[in-house]
Amino acid sequence: MPEAVPQNAGYMIAAYIIVAVILGGYALSLYLRTRRSLRA
């Protein structure tokens, strides 16, 4: 039986959260900037 699968879930979670923040954050930025330009 080969050695156990490495326990590195923390990294996976951190990466998935960061990606959600970046992509969601950019989507939000687009939304807000467009709204600001529409109001002007």
Place this chain on the structure above:
Amino acid sequence: MPLPEAVRHAWYVARKDLRVEVRARTGILSALAFVILVLLAFNFSRDPTAVPAIDLAPSILWVTLTFASMLALNRAFQLELENQAFDGLLLAPISRTSIYLGKLIANLIFVATIELLGVPLLALFFNVRILPFLGPLVATIALATIGFVAVGTLFSAMTVRTRFAELLLPVLLLPFMIPPLMWAAWATGPLLAGRPLSDIVGWLKMLAAYDIVFVGVALVLFPATVNE
């Protein structure tokens, strides 16, 4: 415009720039002082007992030349900033291509002068033998410089009138200087260590390919930086 005429016009443009530099001399003197100071900084930033100078010499050489070239390129179109001199240049009966070539030649000569003075200084400060390898070394430096200056001349035409030109030009230009810097440094290392020419020919070919591509691209794109 027939080729010989374009080149002749380019030479007139270059000569004009060089005349201004020779008369004022502040440009070349500042650049030289800069090179000496950078070499000084490199010297004091290393532990001479840890790594022999010969190992660091290629990196020091190429980082210094990269930054010195960038400073030199900043001034490339600054000459025309005042008195709407650039409009005068555009109204002259010469092609945009000639203007680019002329600027390129002037910049090459300016940077070459810096290198002519700076490389012996590096050899002196870091006790590096360069005379036995002078031919290939000059070829390497010439090829890399052409790459730096070809792209740099094009970009400085665009950045010269922006607010943070001295900061913007390096930010735009450095990504384009890193591949040639790498190939030049990787050629210089074995060269100074006395390895046969066949070892470094590959790097020189990469530099030459880069130069051909980017001089061509810059020639084609330069008119877009000056057309109304």
Place this chain on the structure above:
Amino acid sequence: MKMIRVGRWITAIALVLLAGVYVRALVYTPVERSQGLAQKIFYLHVPAAIWAETAMVLVGLASIFYLFLKDPRLDRFAESSAEAGAVFAAVVLTTGPIWGKPIWGTWWSWDARLTLTLFLFLLYVGYLLLRGAVADPGARARYAAVLGICGMVLVPFVHLSVYMFRTLHPMPIVLKPSAPSLPPSMLATWLFSLLVFTLLYVGFVVQRYALSYLREQLEAATGGIGHA
């Protein structure tokens, strides 16, 4: 404006599907035996890297067509693609080290993909900075096009440099993070993720394009900068 609505809908759907990718990758895709759970970062990292590079190629192509056709729509598209490309590059540059640390033991290793993406990111930043620094809209579009084309031409040279750097400096890689042949369930997750990232790119670009258009209208109406 219809385009804004379309763009927002596409982005919203893409984000919902992204959540679907998350669920599929985290819950329904088998764990890779040698790398463990961290390997699942691959499903986000690689599609982002593909679009970070593709966006640059598209900026370059749009720039070439813009210089020929002078159609402002191409310029707006280039600007939008550059911003989206920068976002995807940011995803690659954050997930890369987080994946690298548990797998390679080091946060950064000058891995081919990461290094190339770093170059791309810097090119995008330079492109956006140049656009911000030029006030005249006509010059801005032309200069950006010049830089965009140069950036696209540089990419193959960076690929070459990175390849040479790595083959001559063997990296301490224990595992190859992107396995050449994926088992079907992993491949399906990866393809799903690629589709979602494609959709995200489209949604981002459409919205950003609409924003460019809006801003141009505002600039024309008020006759200059200084309005919300």
